[in-house]
Amino acid sequence: MSGITGLLAQSQQGDASAWGAIIERLYGDMRRLAHNARKLNINEAPDTTALVHECYLRMHQHGASGIQSRAHFFNVAASAMRQLLINHARDRVARKRGGGNVEYATLSECDNAADQQATDLLELDDIMRSALAGDERLIRVVELKVFAGLTDTEIAEAFDMSVRTAQRLWQEARDKLRAALTDQADTDQEPARLRQ
Amino acid sequence: MSKVRCLALLEPGALLGGALCHSAMNTLEPTKELAPNDMVGVYRIREEIGRGGMGIVYRADRADGEFEQSIALKWLPANLFDSARHEIFRRERQILAGLRHIGIAQLLDGGHSDDGHLWFAMELIDGLPLDQHCAVNQLPERERIELLMQLVAAVRFSHSHLLIHSDIKPRNVLVAADGQAKLLDFGVAVLASDINKAVGYSPGFASPEQISGAPIGVSSDIWQLGRMIETTLLAGREQSAALPQDLAAIVACACAPQPEQRYASAGELFEDLRCYLAYEPVRARGNNFYYKLLLFIRRHPWSVSASALSALTFILVVGTLLWRLTVQRAAAERERSIAVAVNRFLVDDFLPATDPNLVGSSDQKVxxxxxxxxxxxxxxxxxxxxxxxxxxxxxxxxxxxxxxxxxxxxxxxxxxxxxxxxxxxxxxxxxxxxxxxxxxxxxxxxxxxxxxxxxxxxxxxxxxxxxxxxxxxxxxxxxxxxxxxxNNYYLCVDLYSKLLPRIEHREDDFTAGVLGKFSECLTTIDRSEEALAFARRAHEIKVKIHGTNTTESMRMQYWIARPLLDLGGEKEREGVKILQEVLDWSTSHYGPESFMARNAISLLGNHLTCRGRPGEAMPWILRNKSIRAKSLAGDHPWMLTANLVHGQALTRLGKLSEADEMYSSIRTAIENGASHTAVIDLSLYRNLGELRLAQERYADAEAAYRTALEHAKIVFRENKHDGLAVVHIGLAIALFEQGNVDQARQELDLAATLMDGERPPKCWEALVERARRIQ
Incomplete structure (x- = not known):
């Protein structure tokens, strides 16, 4: 294993085969992670942590030389998950724009919800890139929290910091995102206000 | 709005538990497509004939030279990697394979490819979807309803096998060339329902609970059938066409928003469609007097015209209707009726031939x-x-x-x-x-x-x-x-004696059962004459209810035979004859492994051993063991019991080393964790004591009896009981043979106070005889 971090870096630079290699490595565990998540009720937070742990242990046992520590693995898995979901959201949005009549096809009602989430996620991702730019720690915290489903305690562990610091970083990231979204929403509403 | 939704994605679990993540994971499992001439199992792909969210359907031919057959092959995304779900799939498919109904496209074969793709081979139906078939042929209403009834019957049949289709829609119901409506996509839907609740369904054909993601059941299929009825009846009609009131009521009842307001079963829906065709009142319309009167007159025009509504006819008509109204089920009984319906299909359809008398390998499947x-x-x-x-x-x-x-x-x-x-x-x-x-x-x-x-x-x-x-x-x-x-037979007799006055006057199965069991307890404590009388009474009741030569009456014959065996002489011979009859009858009706045959065989083995005829007992003992071995694990308590009797017979035949081996094997089984009762422990050491006496290993015999005594204390507590007396008698002999005459006599005196009656403990007469010499 040439190092999953390297593959991740390659794929971030647009190397599709690197992405494939990552997925191949994380595939089974990510599927289970997602399968577990989707079984949950909407009001319940998914217990993905256990799976992520297990996933790490498995990779570790297989001599995954690229993974240096559990914390490192959390970071890798969260990044991979983020990228996977963003890629998928892009595909969905593009396909939807492409249109197509699917009368009588067995379509999931979930499709509508997924399309909606795709649009929202892409927007959130844009905001993340601009609002959190330059602060790698904030980006990591959001990834671990949102894309890997880790708790504050586990994030603290992953970063080797106190739980309070982890909570503070998460709060800071969220405030920045909220502020950025509010700015954007205000700009969106400008034309309407002018018309009044 | 979008701001709120974006922020909501930051909430714990919102993204990972959401629809996008779900859909992303699904796309990780792309469906590999097949090309003409590709082989799947023994089938050669010819062409694609359809595709949907669940997979691609190909027309394929059987290509193993066995016979010519065209099939529809459904090729599913690879999503069955883990073995647990594989197991679900295997079992479902097994059930589906047995799902033979004229209205259901038969599942012929299935498996998974090396890369994990599942496939099903289904009966290929050349025909149009139900709604198109009706529209193209401009079928009249009645013919459409007849086709729909075929569909409802097929769904009812599948429900009777606990399978929910969950994707009933026009495209899944094809009308074959012979005019039979065939329901498709069964395996897929069932598979889907177990593996992934949120899986596809079709716009306009999803029940409210499917949309909300709630668990789906029979009522979801009923909802979809309602939509099918509406769609099929209106297909090819002008836009303004409406359903007749009754049919509209049927659709409304099937498609009620709350599952409990819908028809409780496909059978009820079927019945209402049948009623509609027969001009009988449909349940969906409720208890409306005038509506029923109208239908009654439509159904029996003679009663109106012939007598020109004479007073008499009028009274007859109204009287009949009032009577009918009173027998209508009250709304409060609805759930009960569901239970009855469900139970009926379970008993009649799902568990056919599961007579509890039948135990054997053939029932493994059930x-x-x-x-x-x-x-x-x-x-x-x-x-x-x-x-x-x-x-x-x-x-x-x-x-x-x-x-x-x-x-x-x-x-x-x-x-x-x-x-x-x-x-x-x-x-x-x-x-x-x-x-x-x-x-x-x-x-x-x-x-x-x-x-x-x-x-x-x-x-x-x-x-x-x-x-x-x-x-x-x-x-x-x-x-x-x-x-x-x-094994507390005195208490048993006591309790039954108190119960009996409350039910004596009755002549039902329950009473007969009580009398039979009472007779068993009486037999065991040697009140054989009374036992015989109660058993004969039980038999009489059963014959009155069920007739002679029935399962029920034969069961009572068994209870009659037991006291007869104990009464000895002519009566004993009668008892053996009755047991032989019971055995022949149950063997010819239920096979040699049936409950009753087993009981008769085991009783004969026991009885003959106890009567000092172990040689005659042996074939019965071996037969009993071989039957039990077919359905029970080697260390099952009933197997241990059978082995105990075997050991006793061997001892009494003088085959001491074989008996020794038998008991050792029981001890090993118990040491290795076989579930056992105190009675088994007691019997084991009591029998072992008997063997040691026969081997003249008196110190060992004493040890065995002392261990038996420990277990006997658990079984009999402080009560006096023949079973306890036997152990003390055995111990006395062991002590006596070792020269401990005084202790031996003490044990014997103790045994005498413990004995239940005047007669020596049953089955241990020889031991008692030997003990007499001590005194």
Missing amino acids: SELAEAALPKIQERFAELPRVAGEVNLIFANTLYGLSRFDKAALALDRAIPQLRSTVGVADKLTVDAHILRAYTAQSTGDPDYAEKLLVPLRSEIVALEGENSPLLTMVDARIAANAALR
Whole structure:
């Protein structure tokens, strides 16, 4: 294993085969992670942590030389998950724009919800890139929290910091995102206000 | 809006538990497509004939030279990597393979490719979807309803096999060339329903619970059938066309927003469609007097025209209608009727030929099916705890009959709280569930559990309904029977004697059962004449109800034979003859492995051994063991019991080393964790003592009897009992032979005070005879 971090870096630079290699490595565990998540009720937070742990242990046992520590693995898995979901959201949005009549096809009602989430996620991702730019720690915290489903305690562990610091970083990231979204929403509403 | 939604994605679990993540994971499993001439199993792909969210359908030919056959091959995304789901799939497919109905496209074959793609080979139907078929041929209403009834019958059949289609829509119902409507995509839908609840359904054909993501059950299929009826009846008509009032009512009832407002079963829906065609009142319209009058007149025009509405006719018509109204089921009984319907299909369709008298390898499948169905009961009747309770009880009954005691206990532990919370404690169903649970505990070697269950239940019923509750007779009968199962036959006789005056006047199955069991307890404590009288009375009742040469009457013959054997002489010969008859009858009706045949064989083996005819007993003992071995594990308590008798017969035949080996094997089984009762422990060491005496190993005999005594204390506690006396007698002989004459005499004196009656303990006459020499 040439190092999953390297593959991740390659794929971030647009190397599709690197992405494939990552997925191949994380595939089974990510599927289970997602399968577990989707079984949950909407009001319940998914217990993905256990799976992520297990996933790490498995990779570790297989001599995954690229993974240096559990914390490192959390970071890798969260990044991979983020990228996977963003890629998928892009595909969905593009396909939807492409249109197509699917009368009588067995379509999931979930499709509508997924399309909606795709649009929202892409927007959130844009905001993340601009609002959190330059602060790698904030980006990591959001990834671990949102894309890997880790708790504050586990994030603290992953970063080797106190739980309070982890909570503070998460709060800071969220405030920045909220502020950025509010700015954007205000700009969106400008034309309407002018018309009044 | 979008800001709020974006921020919501930051909430814990919002993204990972959401639809996008779900869909992303699904796309990780792309469906590999097949090309013409690709081989799947023995099938050669010809062309694609359709695709949907669930996979691609190809026309394919069987290409193994066996015979020519075109099939529809459904190729699914690869998503069955883990073995647990693979197992679900395998079992489902097995059930589906047995799902043969003229209205269901037959599943022919199935498997998975090396890369994990699942495939099904289905009967290929060349025809149009139901709605298009009706539109293209401009079928009249009646013919459309007949086609729809074929569809409803197919769905009813599948429900009777606990399978929910969950994707009934026009494209999944094709009309074959012979005019038969065929329901497709069964395997896929069933597979889907178990693996992934949120999987596809079709716009406009999704039930409210499917849309909300709630668990789906029979009622979801009913909803889809309602939509099918509407779509099919209106297909090809002008936009403004409306359904007749009755049909509109049927559709409305099937498509009611709340599952409990819909038809309880596909059978009810079928019945309403039939009524509509027969101009009978449809249930969906409710109890409307004028509506029924109108239909009555339409159905019997003669009653109106011939007598020109004479007063007499009018009274007849109205009278009939009033009578009909009174027999209509009240709304409050709705759930009960569901339970009845569900139970009927379970008993009639799902568990055919599962007579509890039948135990054998051929029933393995049924018990597997029943076991596999258990989790489904919880899921599919989640909204109907009472129905779930009843269904669990039925399955428990079947599983109990098939000796799957752990699973039966599991089902009952579910049924009991379900029934308690719905029909209450003081209900026959709840009481039945407790009683069967008590039996199950007995069969798994936990006799105390039964008592812990039944005694508090009795108090609860007394608190609720008083001492005169008819339910108490059931519980009391079971407590008495339980005493017998705990080998406390005096208590058993006591309890039955108290119960008997309450039911003596009755001539029903229950009473006959009580008399039979009472007779068993009386036989065991040597009151054989009384036992015989009660058994004959029980037989008489059974014959009155069921006739001669029936399962029920034969069962009573068995109880008659038991005291006859003990009465000796001519009566004993009559008893053996009756047992032989019972054996022949049950063998020819249920096979040699049936419950009753087994009992008769085992009784003959026991009896002959005890009567000092071990040589004659041996063939029966061996037969009994070989039958039990077919359905029971080697270390099952009943196997241990059979081996104990075998050891005793060997001892009495003088084959001492063989007997020794037999007992060793029992001891090894117990040491290795075989479930066993104190009675088995006691019998083992008591029998071992007998063997050691025969081997003239008196010190060892003493040790064996002393161990037996420890176990006897658990079995008999402080009570006097022949069984306890026998151990003391054996010990006395062992001591005497070692020269401990005084101690031996003490033991004998003690034994004399413990004996139940004047006669020597049954089966141990020879031992008693030997002890006499000490005095």
